[in-house]
Amino acid sequence: MELSRxxxxxxVDQELAAACAALARSPHSVAQFDDLLPRPGVGERLLSxxxxxxxxxxAPSPCDSRSPGATTGHPPATAPDDVDRSxxxxxxxxxxxxxxxxxxxxxxxxxxxxxxDLAAVGPGAPRPLRVxxxxxxxxxxxxxxxxxxxxxxxxxxxxxxxxxxxxxxQPLDDVDLVVxxxxxxxxxxxxxxxxxxxxGEDRRRRLTAxxxxxxxTVTELARAAGDRPVLVHNVAAPAVSPFGRTDFRxxxxxxxxxxAVNSELDRCAQAHPTVLVVDExxxxxxxxxxHLLDDLVFPYAHHGGAVDPAVEQPHQxxxxxxxxxxxxxxxxxxxxxxxxIKCVAVDLDGTLWPSVAAEDGxxxxxxxxxxxxxxxxxxxxxxxxxxxxILLVSLSKGTEEVTLGLWRQHxxxxxLGPDDxxxxxxxxxxxxxxLAALCADLGxxxxxxxxxxxxxxxxxxxxxxxxxxxxxxxxxxDFRRLLLTDPRCEVPWTTPEGAARSDTxxxxxxxQAVEARATDRADFLRELGIRLTVxxxxxxxxxxxxxxxxxxxxxxxxxxxxxxxxxxxxxxxPDAVVFALTVRDRFADxxxxxxxxxEGETVTAMAVSCRVLGLDVAVPFLVAAVRAAxxxxxxxxxxxxxxxxxxxxxxxxxxxxxxxxxxxxxxLRDPAHLADPGAHPGHVEAQAxxxxxxxx
Numbered sequence: 001m002e003l004s005r006x007x008x009x010x011x012v013d014q015e016l017a018a019a020c021a022a023l024a025r026s027p028h029s030v031a032q033f034d035d036l037l038p039r040p041g042v043g044e045r046l047l048s049x050x051x052x053x054x055x056x057x058x059a060p061s062p063c064d065s066r067s068p069g070a071t072t073g074h075p076p077a078t079a080p081d082d083v084d085r086s087x088x089x090x091x092x093x094x095x096x097x098x099x100x101x102x103x104x105x106x107x108x109x110x111x112x113x114x115x116x117d118l119a120a121v122g123p124g125a126p127r128p129l130r131v132x133x134x135x136x137x138x139x140x141x142x143x144x145x146x147x148x149x150x151x152x153x154x155x156x157x158x159x160x161x162x163x164x165x166x167x168x169x170q171p172l173d174d175v176d177l178v179v180x181x182x183x184x185x186x187x188x189x190x191x192x193x194x195x196x197x198x199x200g201e202d203r204r205r206r207l208t209a210x211x212x213x214x215x216x217t218v219t220e221l222a223r224a225a226g227d228r229p230v231l232v233h234n235v236a237a238p239a240v241s242p243f244g245r246t247d248f249r250x251x252x253x254x255x256x257x258x259x260a261v262n263s264e265l266d267r268c269a270q271a272h273p274t275v276l277v278v279d280e281x282x283x284x285x286x287x288x289x290x291h292l293l294d295d296l297v298f299p300y301a302h303h304g305g306a307v308d309p310a311v312e313q314p315h316q317x318x319x320x321x322x323x324x325x326x327x328x329x330x331x332x333x334x335x336x337x338x339x340x341i342k343c344v345a346v347d348l349d350g351t352l353w354p355s356v357a358a359e360d361g362x363x364x365x366x367x368x369x370x371x372x373x374x375x376x377x378x379x380x381x382x383x384x385x386x387x388x389x390i391l392l393v394s395l396s397k398g399t400e401e402v403t404l405g406l407w408r409q410h411x412x413x414x415x416l417g418p419d420d421x422x423x424x425x426x427x428x429x430x431x432x433x434x435l436a437a438l439c440a441d442l443g444x445x446x447x448x449x450x451x452x453x454x455x456x457x458x459x460x461x462x463x464x465x466x467x468x469x470x471x472x473x474x475x476x477x478d479f480r481r482l483l484l485t486d487p488r489c490e491v492p493w494t495t496p497e498g499a500a501r502s503d504t505x506x507x508x509x510x511x512q513a514v515e516a517r518a519t520d521r522a523d524f525l526r527e528l529g530i531r532l533t534v535x536x537x538x539x540x541x542x543x544x545x546x547x548x549x550x551x552x553x554x555x556x557x558x559x560x561x562x563x564x565x566x567x568x569x570x571x572x573x574p575d576a577v578v579f580a581l582t583v584r585d586r587f588a589d590x591x592x593x594x595x596x597x598x599e600g601e602t603v604t605a606m607a608v609s610c611r612v613l614g615l616d617v618a619v620p621f622l623v624a625a626v627r628a629a630x631x632x633x634x635x636x637x638x639x640x641x642x643x644x645x646x647x648x649x650x651x652x653x654x655x656x657x658x659x660x661x662x663x664x665x666x667x668l669r670d671p672a673h674l675a676d677p678g679a680h681p682g683h684v685e686a687q688a689x690x691x692x693x694x695x696x
Contacts, residue, residue, distance in 0.1 A: 214264055344450045
């Protein structure tokens with residue numbers, strides 16, 4: 001069933017359509033509407049989608065009387081029996097002939113929203129996400145798939161489409177995400193349709209021209225989009241080369257063209273932090289070009305989704321639309337850091353290795369079997385996540401001394417050893433209790449944890465006791481694939497601090513164990529040999545600073561994560577200074593673990609990694625930074641935005657000597673009251689920005 005009103009539409013299946021039809025007949029409260037559907041919360045989320053599109057309205061406000069069937073509290077919807085079931089296709093062609101029709105038609109491939117899509121997320125209304133699609137019919141056919149994929153991640157997507165030659169006609173206002181598909185006939189035909197009949201030198205000239213156009217267009221899009229992410233399709237090689245099996249003998253062959261285009265787009269993405277690549281080539285490699293694309297039926301440059309030759313109207317079959325939609329949502333989540341996993345809790349017996357180590361040992365390593373390679377593959381995937389900065393902990397039944405002893409004996413033959421995990425909980429207690437204790441020790445929220453366990457009963461126990469924890473419900477054979485493809489387990493940039501996070505976290509735990517035995521905290525801090533370096537940030541720090549502002553949830557004074565592009569702009573502003581904090585003690589060099597933004601006379605953002613919070617570095621960092629910048633005078637302001645988890649940061653300005661004058665707003669009345677960073681038991685070194693004089 002398709003609900004539509006003006007430029008808004010929502011395609012739903014019969015189960016959701018029945019609820020919409022009931023709403024069309026009479027007003028319902030949110031609770032009443034939710035009761036119409038089989039799973040709690042689904043009706044509430046569906047109603048949110050209807051309201052955002054103007055397909056329903058809240059009583060007593062009158063709906064738009066110009067919309068047929070719209071009355072107070074009703075969606076302008078038809079009942080299920082009235083649905084137009086004609087095959088999908090474009091809207092009526094405008095005047096101007098076939099070319100005008102090709103660039104103005106509206107293509108639709110119905111893919112109805114289902115109860116399962118809306119039940120896949122937790123409570124609460126979906127977060128709105130406005131998406132501008134710039135490209136050909138491939139993107140229009142994928143719109144319904146995108147709505148479904150986004151709904152499964154708690155997002156309410158509303159799309160607008162523009163053709164590649166018309167996107168500049170209007171500013172990119174009211175858009176959260178831009179998708180650009182340059183793999184259209186306009187871009188590809190000179191090389192893929194006409195190119196095989198030309199000389200190699202002619203193909204090279206055409207390729208050079210195409211690369212120049214792509215580079216210019218992506219740069220313009222990135223600038224026009226500002227801080228908003230831009231997803232750019234690269235190009236997948238066709239299932240069969242126009243040069244056949246001797247493609248390798250041709251100068252500037254299909255593989256050369258695909259490599260050159262994709263390499264150029266990679267360079268564009270590397271130059272613009274907001275640009276990410278939609279990897280068509282990887283999708284074709286994973287799922288098969290013949291299964292996804294239409295070049296075995298249509299001309300090469302058409303480059304659309306696979307088709308059913310029996311259907312005459314324009315269309316593409318489902319796989320390409322669904323995969324692209326999943327990629328768009330995944331890249332958006334990756335860029336924003338939403339729902340990012342910080343810790344993976346891994347069962348050992350039956351999960352990390354194929355049997356019970358205490359009973360069967362590690363003889364499986366000596367056998368050339370599927371299970372051996374399967375578990376080594378899981379080891380490798382987890383090691384990759386560790387390198388990205390995700391912490392690993394073990395969560396298993398057994399006797400810790402026995403299990404770890406056997407593991408250490410055979411660690412040389414494994415990609416992962418016990419020391420690659422920051423903590424172990426191997427005992428006979430309920431796994432949920434062990435996991436809750438681990439989260440408390442590591443300062444990680446339950447929703448930032450992913451559990452891998454082969455046993456369905458153990459998974460159910462954890463899910464029941466800790467409902468916010470993500471528990472992977474899949475066979476062990478699927479764990480590797482899911483870990484390597486889940487955007488929550490990826491990072492937009494790999495930094496040295498991220499790669500070392502497991503080692504520095506182990507150092508923190510060791511330091512905390514020593515602190516627990518200490519009788520005097522000041523003596524304990526002095527004995528650590530803490531060294532703080534406060535310096536102006538440089539462009540090379542941008543990725544790490546953005547990571548701090550996006551990952552830090554406890555000691556952060558802002559609720560708005562800063563992107564790498566925003567950090568770079570702050571670094572270029574003459575009225576702003578960004579400071580970086582590096583910390584080390586006798587346990588570890590923690591690297592760049594603090595960031596502070598000073599705009600004019602106001603500290604607008606500050607974040608400190610939880611790995612160094614126990615070293616009491618926040619106040620000396622703040623004071624050293626404002627003094628180095630020459631802002632240690634009356635009128636200095638500091639802002640704090642309260643979040644559910646940033647309680648440790650809320651008092652940093654008052655502890656530094658500022659006075660709270662309004663909720664979250666602090667002012668330095670008397671510079672004499674500013675805290676002395678020299679009072680910290682460690683050594684504090686501060687470097688002044690070049691324009692403010694020598695270091696202090």
